[in-house]
Structures are given as C-alpha cells and as structure tokens.
Amino acid sequence: MSSLNKMLNVLNIFGPGSLIINVDDIAKKLSLSRATAYRYVRELCDAGLLTRIDTSYTLGPRIIELDWMMRQHDPLISHGREVMADLSKNTGLTVYMSVFYDGHIINTHIESDIKKYGFTFGRGRPLPIFKGAQSKVLVAFQKTNRLKKIYDEQIEPSDDYNLTWKEFNSETKKIRKDGFCVTHDELNLGLTGIAAPILNLENDDIIGSIAFVGTTSAFELFRFEAVVERLQQATARIEKGAHLDNEQETDNT
Known part of the structure; x- marks a missing residue:
C-alpha cells in the first residue's frame, strides 16, 4: 500500500x-x-x-467544498434532482437517492415537502448494509461474487442479522426478479420504503437506487402498483440522462 x-x-x-x-x-x-x-x-x-x-x-x-461540487456535478444527482422533486411534490412522500461504495451505503440526495421528516438516516449517514428498501436493492443487484463477499464479511459475522447464505441469496434473487424492494419498520418504526435500482444502461451494473419513504398509513392512500410504476419510470429517466452524459463524454475524448 x-x-x-x-x-x-x-x-x-x-x-x-x-x-x-x-x-x-x-x-x-x-x-x-x-x-x-x-x-x-x-x-x-x-x-x-x-x-x-x-x-x-x-x-x-x-x-x-467537495460535497458542494458533488451536488452540482454528480450525474445521478444532476439528472435525479428534478425527477425526485416532482415525485415528492406529487405524492407527499420523501424520495431518497442512495449509492453503494466501498462497502458503505449512503443517501446522496433527498427531496421532501416535509420540513422535519425526522428519519434516522438522512443524507450522508451510512445505512445498515441490508436493512431498508434502498439498502436491500443496492446489495441485491450486485454481482454474485460480490454478494458472497458482502455476506461473508458483513452479514454473517453481524449480530444484527440472522440470515443463512441460502436465505440471503434467496431474498436477493427475489428482489432482482421483482425489480424493486418493499420494507416496513426496518429503519424507522411506522415507516415503509419502496426502492428500485438505477442501472448503467451499457452493462446493467447497479449505480444507485431511488426510494419512496413515508408512513405506512400514507402508502395506504396509493395503489401499490402505481407507486412502483412511478418509481421505475423515474429510475429510467435518470438512467437515460446519465447514459447520454456518458456518451457525450466519450465523444469528446
């Protein structure tokens, strides 16, 4: 080193x-x-x-200073900020963008009409590795060898989880098959989260996630399928914008 x-x-x-x-x-x-x-x-x-x-x-x-520059120029945030603001305004729910880096999961951007949402895990604070919708999506869409490493190093040794490799692998497979994840009360009591992945359109690698978070009673006001559809439409818009940026950068080199 x-x-x-x-x-x-x-x-x-x-x-x-x-x-x-x-x-x-x-x-x-x-x-x-x-x-x-x-x-x-x-x-x-x-x-x-x-x-x-x-x-x-x-x-x-x-x-x-670095944080300010990231907010201005990070491709996911720059393409997701307006999309997320529209989602939050139209639903009344809080919308999170999250990423996975170096074994950590953090929220990089939040849009909310709620002045004091009081959630435990705000912007920049690390989330548990496999709790909460956005965390589970970010882990589930990792490559198989990476999943095994996450389990061996962070899930299996921790007292916070009671999952065998078979159970962990089965849960991540279901999330990938569904294309989204729903959790209740995992990060904050009384709150529900629904998250979907943001993928790199060139290789299908996961580069982030978008999640609706709100009280469980607030979600009862919406048709579940409609919420998932809006979430996946939002991730598709962000994926397309980030992809176009990457293509333009490639053309300029």
Whole structure:
C-alpha cells in the first residue's frame, strides 16, 4: 500500500460514532508510528481535509467544498434532482437517492415537502448494509461474487442479522426478479420504503437506487402498483440522462 493510500486511510477512521480522533488513536488503528501519524494528520490539515480541535482532529472544510461540487456535478444527482422533486411534490412522500461504495451505503440526495421528516438516516449517514428498501436493492443487484463477499464479511459475522447464505441469496434473487424492494419498520418504526435500482444502461451494473419513504398509513392512500410504476419510470429517466452524459463524454475524448 502506498504512503498516499495509508494517509487517506486516516479519513476512514471517522464515522458517526467517531467524529473527533486524536493522533494516538490514529497511530494505533492504522499500526503507524506516532511520528508518521502526526505527519499524515499535518498534511491532511494543510489540504483542509482535517482540522484541529485542541489536541484532537475532526473533518475539515475541504469536505464541505467537495460535497458542494458533488451536488452540482454528480450525474445521478444532476439528472435525479428534478425527477425526485416532482415525485415528492406529487405524492407527499420523501424520495431518497442512495449509492453503494466501498462497502458503505449512503443517501446522496433527498427531496421532501416535509420540513422535519425526522428519519434516522438522512443524507450522508451510512445505512445498515441490508436493512431498508434502498439498502436491500443496492446489495441485491450486485454481482454474485460480490454478494458472497458482502455476506461473508458483513452479514454473517453481524449480530444484527440472522440470515443463512441460502436465505440471503434467496431474498436477493427475489428482489432482482421483482425489480424493486418493499420494507416496513426496518429503519424507522411506522415507516415503509419502496426502492428500485438505477442501472448503467451499457452493462446493467447497479449505480444507485431511488426510494419512496413515508408512513405506512400514507402508502395506504396509493395503489401499490402505481407507486412502483412511478418509481421505475423515474429510475429510467435518470438512467437515460446519465447514459447520454456518458456518451457525450466519450465523444469528446
């Protein structure tokens, strides 16, 4: 592993339960000397990726700048923002866009007419790997070898799940066959989620998901088939837009 990769691994230590970290913790978690940990932290601070708080460190202002740029130029968000806003306005439900990267699932964009929706997992906070509609869709549409790795490394060892490989494989197959996933009370009590995948039109790889989330009583106001149809129409529009962007970029190179 290169020195750059080792330095960037410092950022992987931060999480919802570890927002402020000292150099001794960094050195211990990454098996570094204290001098090397200090050097990495200093360089990350110079780049704005970390900032010092007394004798400890937290994420720096450069993260916010990168986040703003991602919101402006990420192809899924740029093509999904208006689609999701229309879905939320016309249904009264909250609409999530989510992605899977490096073993993590996060919501990257949310559209909602509800001022205080109070959901546990907002934008940027990691979701459980196989709980909630958007998480299950993002996992289920992974390639078979990737699915087995997810199960072996994150599902089977965790006390949060009670699934054999056979049960896990069967559930993911059903989600792929249906083309969507519905969950109740898995992330927040009293809430229902319905999610569908966003696929790369060139190779059918999953690149994201869109989900309706709302109270279970709110969903009772809609015909289920109509909700799924609107969701899949939305993902198709986003897929097409992202595909056209990719084609234009290819033509320009």
